[in-house]
Amino acid sequence: MESGQWTEDIKKALENNDQALAVKRVQEYLDKENNTPINIAVTGESGSGKSTFVNAFRGINNEDEGAAPTGCVETTTEVTPYLHPNYPNVKLWDLPGIGTPNFSADNYLELVGFERFDFFIIISATRFRENDVKLAQEIQGMKKKFYFVRSKIDSDLRNEEISQRDFNAERTLQQIRDNCIQGLQRQGVESPQVFLVSSFHLHLYDFTLLGDTFEGELPAHKKHALLLAMPNISQDVIDKKKKAFQSKIKYYATLSAGVAAAPVPGLSAAVDVGVLVSVVTQYVNGFGLDKPSLQRLADSTHVPYDELIAIIVSPLAAVKITPGLVLKVLLGCAGTAALMAAEEGSRFIPILGILAAMSLSFTFTYRALSYFLDTLAEDAQRVFKKALGLDTSV
Incomplete structure (x- = not known):
């Protein structure tokens, strides 16, 4: 108005x-x-850290009231919206893992109601697999934005530090990034961009870059609303x-x-x-x-x-x-x-x-x-x- x-x-x-x-x-x-709606879909295979990411983005802990349930096994069995505590117009949707019994890869987007989402975040804790790539290609075909997020980076670095005598954090991060990018390229994704994120330490690694990318690709009114909701x-x-x-x-x-x-x-x-x-x-x-x-x-x-x-x-x-x-x-x-x-x-x-x-x-x-x-x-x-x-x- x-x-x-x-x-x-x-x-x-x-x-x-x-x-x-x-x-x-x-x-x-x-x-x-100040009520511009933003709907963010967070998806990936079970155990990839989707729910933890949803909680971290909203600035809440996994144990807080209203947190998305987390665990070592698949805890998301249906499409579930989680509102930002200060900006309820911003919703993060925790989607069931692609390829789970009730959400097959073939009609995943239809089952989760893809049209409601402004963009998708595809999360993996290891490497991006065939289902992730297929989903990305279908999202692209629907003229929607998607972003690859490689999660649990803090855990990877700890493991590498224990196992390597000449450990170097920057070199390890680059190796993880290159491995993800090369894997996506082999599966037919052109010029993939992968963001390395730890949901327990958002100020480290690539979360800031991920936020900058959101801002650069969203319409102005949505960009403003998302910025205010960012931790x-x-x-x-x-x-x-x-x-x-x-x-x-x-x-x-x-x-x-x-x-x-x-x-x-x-x-x-x-x-x-x-x-x-x-x-x-x-x-x-x-x-x-x-x-x-x-x-x-x-x-x-x-x-x-x-x-x-x-x-x-x-x-x-x-x-x-x-x-x-x-x-x-x-x-x-x-x-x-x-x-x-x-x-x-x-x-x-x-x-x-x-x-x-x-x-x-x-x-x-x-x-x-x-x-x-x-x-x-x-x-x-x-x-x-x-x-x-x-x-x-x-």
Whole structure:
């Protein structure tokens, strides 16, 4: 929905001078903007690590509530969607292993409902076999994207280190990659790209490259939604999220200015705070600074939760974002209260008052969101470094 249509909807909501309805319409719009559906299919032979990958991508541990079941034998017996804990519009579908009794290779795509998926991740813990290749070729024929992921790399490296006297990690990784690529080429796959991944250490090996590849090949609106749902596996990912959020600030500020054009005292401030609450909640969730995400990070990295909390500066992390909290933080910022008061006061200026109110509303929303984004992004970087045992000095 374009901003013009959005403004028209708000104006309709104002016909009865109903502030609550106007704020509700704003919230509905913001929710719609951030609900782009993404459906990712994760498949491969049984025991390849599909379920562990699904859990890791969602930032949860195998033992957490809502985790995809894992085990040494095939645990996925039907097509099962798993929602991202912070972005339920992003679903990872754990598919039964290709070639299992109820999902034969010949009609696998039809059985799993291939048309619902944006792309496929084909996982193998050893080498990619005939069924994997056949599936990839059929996916390609359906004009869908697929990606080969070689899993359990951490286990391979440990085994090689034990068995080799002159072990070299980089050489071993390249040998694994070459072996997979050559095997796929022998089976007729042209120019295959294989990503080496450890679901227990996503910040290592090729997961970052895999995420970059997703971004480069998805439509813009889907790319944005997927980026926000990606786990914070590197400082680069955090920076990308910040830039994605930053690109929307001018848009939100323009919408705020549109509401300020309505000659209803108190409405613009109410809507502005509603927008701030919604967008700041996006920032907190996207950066993994909400309490459940921080607890999962503490559990997976064995860094105590209290130590992660201790290095966070913003009072908006690990708490429920409310209008009262947002206003409290803003009132501590120089000039913010004056901007809000000036906007309301300008309404009583004849002729030019509404234009002044629009300008002040734009400036207020833009500055407030920029401030929140900067502080939360810095906190996300501190938490990332602390979780990985890196230097956390700023």
